Amino acid sequence: METQAPAKQPDCAAWLDQHGDYLFKYAVFRLRDQTAAEDAVQETFLAAIKAYENFQGRGSERTWLVGIMKHKITDHFRRVAREAPVGEGEDEASEHAELFRESGQWTGHWDPDHAPTDWQATPSELVERIDFWRVFGDCLAPLPQRTASVFTLREVDGLKSDEICELLNISANNLWVMLHRARLHLRNCLEVNWFKRPER
Amino acid sequence: MALKVYDKLKHSIRYFLLRRLPPCQQMVETISQSMERKLTLRERTNMKLHLWICAWCQWYMEHLHIIRNAARAKAADPSGPSLSAEARDRIKRNLTNQN
Numbered sequence: 555m556e557t558q559a560p561a562k563q564p565d566c567a568a569w570l571d572q573h574g575d576y577l578f579k580y581a582v583f584r585l586r587d588q589t590a591a592e593d594a595v596q597e598t599f600l601a602a603i604k605a606y607e608n609f610q611g612r613g614s615e616r617t618w619l620v621g622i623m624k625h626k627i628t629d630h631f632r633r634v635a636r637e638a639p640v641g642e643g644e645d646e647a648s649e650h651a652e653l654f655r656e657s658g659q660w661t662g663h664w665d666p667d668h669a670p671t672d673w674q675a676t677p678s679e680l681v682e683r684i685d686f687w688r689v690f691g692d693c694l695a696p697l698p699q700r701t702a703s704v705f706t707l708r709e710v711d712g713l714k715s716d717e718i719c720e721l722l723n724i725s726a727n728n729l730w731v732m733l734h735r736a737r738l739h740l741r742n743c744l745e746v747n748w749f750k751r752p753e754r
Numbered sequence: 755m756a757l758k759v760y761d762k763l764k765h766s767i768r769y770f771l772l773r774r775l776p777p778c779q780q781m782v783e784t785i786s787q788s789m790e791r792k793l794t795l796r797e798r799t800n801m802k803l804h805l806w807i808c809a810w811c812q813w814y815m816e817h818l819h820i821i822r823n824a825a826r827a828k829a830a831d832p833s834g835p836s837l838s839a840e841a842r843d844r845i846k847r848n849l850t851n852q853n
Contacts, residue, residue, distance in 0.1 A: 566846060566849040566850060567846055570845060570846050574837050574842055574845070575837045578835075578836070579832040579833065579835075580832050582834050583828070583829075583832035583834055588835070592844075596848055596849070599849055600848075653779075654778060654779040660772075660777075661777065662776075662777030662778065662779040663772070663778045663779070664778045669810040670810050670811075670813035670817055671813065672813065673816075673817060675820065676820070677823035677827055680824040681824055681827045681828050681831070684833050709822050709825045710825045710828070710829050711829060712829070715791065726790075726791075730786070730787055730790055730791075733786060733790065734782070734783050734787070738786075740821065741817050744817075744821070745817075
């Protein structure tokens, strides 16, 4: 069946040309940090060289490399979670109290100036808008790192709640609070900086 | 006439519920949790009633789902800056040195 045995040593230069850019975009979309993303690309290729014999051309090279990169990104998030000062993500993320009325009969209800409006958008339309994703990244940037990490693991990579808790060694309650704060902030930021912009 | 009575009744029910249900600030947290775990019967009932009368929280919930679905669709097709030629060369060098 097999006409030629797979080479033991991969062609690094060709690899980098074929997959480097995709892997970098994949990493930078999640890490939002160019240097960290470059490191992740390098670590991915290094690990891939070591494990090349196990791969032996089964399936798509791209899929295999992305699988390795996922682990590298998770390692990065884990490191961030470990190194973040205690309490970060619990106290520092803004509560965005200004979005809600602070006094009067309707205390705790939406302030009309900050209340959600009709976005008139579908996910498939948004996926195509490159500048939307730039705003998306800018909106996540001010969040505490740990909060942004759990948001990315949950909403981009679709990991389950309990998987994320185990990975980052946090309680479910802690996770829910961080996700809630990330969503509250991001939704408002996207509305102000994207959906309400007349020129979009 | 009947329409007027109906409007008045609807308004009263709405007002009554808004005064008694948890406010939006608390509701947005429940909405977020509904994407993470099964809500208790009480939470679920409060959320359904609140959403029935509050268009703002309805939008809120819809937006969270739009963000989730868009982000997950984008996950395998990331856009963004390209790997710089400089970084590419550096990585290439480091990989060759390792071999």
